[in-house]
Amino acid sequence: MNVALDRILKNHIFDNATIIAGESGTNRIVRRVSVFDSPFQKDVIEKKIVKTGDLFISGLLRFQEAEVRNVIGLLIESGCAGLIWITENATTLVGAAVKSMCNQYGFPIVLIEEDISYAEVLEVVNRYINSDMINVINQSRITRIMDIATSISEKIELLSDINPCFEENLLAIYFRGQVIPTMEEINYNSRYIDPAYDVFVNLGSTGILILSHANMEQLNAHKDVLMQVIKNNYQDSVIGIGRVYRKNQIDRALYEAKNAMTTAMTLDNGTVCYNPLSVLQLLLPLQGNQVLTDFYHEFIKKIEVGLSQENKEEYLVTVRTFIASSGDFKAAAAILHQHENTIRYRINKIKNLLEFGDSAMDFYELLGIAVKVEKILGYGHDSVSARDS
16 A cells, blocks of 8 residues: 555644644655554564554643653654644644654644544544555556456456446546646545446556446446546646447556557647557557667768758757648748748658658658657657647
């Protein structure tokens, strides 16, 4: 499990809480949550009663100031995640010396000065811990489903383990983005996610949604709602949407959604629906393969023969703009504020350098692929983005 304290503290139950010490340590991982109200000694460490990742809730009701310092020292020594101090009347129990020690070691103390029960805080923290555990397990199941070595029967069984109530029609969505701090975690919001038919796997900046419905029209309507929820609750989100499949083809639904998200990231495009006729999506599985790098380097090497470094960059921008303009010389010229004949001259110059002669179709095909490979490799930032075709 990998749920950080600062993620838990975004819950509305902590709206009026104050971090009075150790704020630099709010990225500590919370593995368990417990309660104490009486002092304890070092034997709790020796007996492994207190462990790394423990988050404690206390009112410090039976403590003297010296005992507070001793106990917090033990919590720090044990690698605990922090202390949530609930009291309606904060006193000097946590004094300057304790705060200094907590700041030094990045041990957070969160003060809640209101009438709130331990049970309410325990329920919220445990919900985050349990949710994170389920997310990790479901991520592992999805990885196995997408493994080519996993049989169809095993895939269906794994899908049932994720949610035994999935309807026959499935649709997958992959997305990335930074969650807006005020957002309540999406999988706790029943207005958007129906736990009987849907699953949301929250992986922090990345999310996976598997939606299902017996009715195709309602499934697509539900997808549209979820897309808007993502856009409203995640900053700079990119979304990839796969096509609808039956349960025995869940691996294809997941693969297409992931591929579409990668395409959206490559194109700096907010939302991409998987298109089996997309050349870019056809090439994306080769990302990281030496064959793409060799192809692009050979393309550049041939161009460099007849151009200076300055002219090469200018000509490459022209190629990108020409392809983004669907091969329209006039449109590319307008974008680059050049005469149409200038664009024609540059494109023909590239054609000659690549030694294509009269084979216009093959030449334009090569230019389109080169621009897409350039995108996949992360080159060519000072240019007009190519369309995904």
